[in-house]
Amino acid sequence: MKKLLAVLALAACAGSASAADVVGNPKAAPNKIEMCIGCHGIPGYKASFPEVYQVPMIGGQSAKYIESALHAYKKGDRKHPSMRGIAASLSDQDIADVAAYYSQQNAQTRK
Numbered sequence: 001m002k003k004l005l006a007v008l009a010l011a012a013c014a015g016s017a018s019a020a021d022v023v024g025n026p027k028a029a030p031n032k033i034e035m036c037i038g039c040h041g042i043p044g045y046k047a048s049f050p051e052v053y054q055v056p057m058i059g060g061q062s063a064k065y066i067e068s069a070l071h072a073y074k075k076g077d078r079k080h081p082s083m084r085g086i087a088a089s090l091s092d093q094d095i096a097d098v099a100a101y102y103s104q105q106n107a108q109t110r111k
């Protein structure tokens with residue numbers, strides 16, 4: 001059992017090390033988030049169909065959380081079909097940029 005835990009801990013470290021190589025650039029995000037806006041309301045915009053989709057707010061969530069959620073959709077760990085399709089079309093760099101952008105939204109609206 002101890003051995004298994006050690007292996008899992010190592011695997012977790014290796015995973016986060018490779019993810020850290022990609023640095024998100026919020027300035028590169030605006031043309032990548034055009035397709036998100038229709039479903040995810042962002043401050044200043046209104047979600048098109050809040051009553052049709054149960055769409056979570058992503059603006060202001062931590063970049064880490066948004067990134068890991070998108071990777072989970074991409075890998076299939078999260079099952080929502082439209083988000084899976086969208087995440088699959090994003091590169092690791094796209095995901096980092098988009099996550100950096102949305103994580104700054106709270107700070108902007110709170111100013």
Ligand code: HEC
Nearest residue numbers: 035036039053054055056058066069070080082083086098
């Ligand atoms: C077709 C509508 C639609 C579009 C377009 C869309 N999303 Fe989503 N998104 C959803 C829905 C619905 C959920 C909730 C899915 C679930 O329950 O797993 C979701 C969930 C998420 C989550 C997880 C949020 C949480 O709190 O767990 C993230 C992150 C996310 N979307 C990011 C994006 C990004 C980035 C884009 C653009 C590249 C995008 N989405 C485009 C509908 C959409």
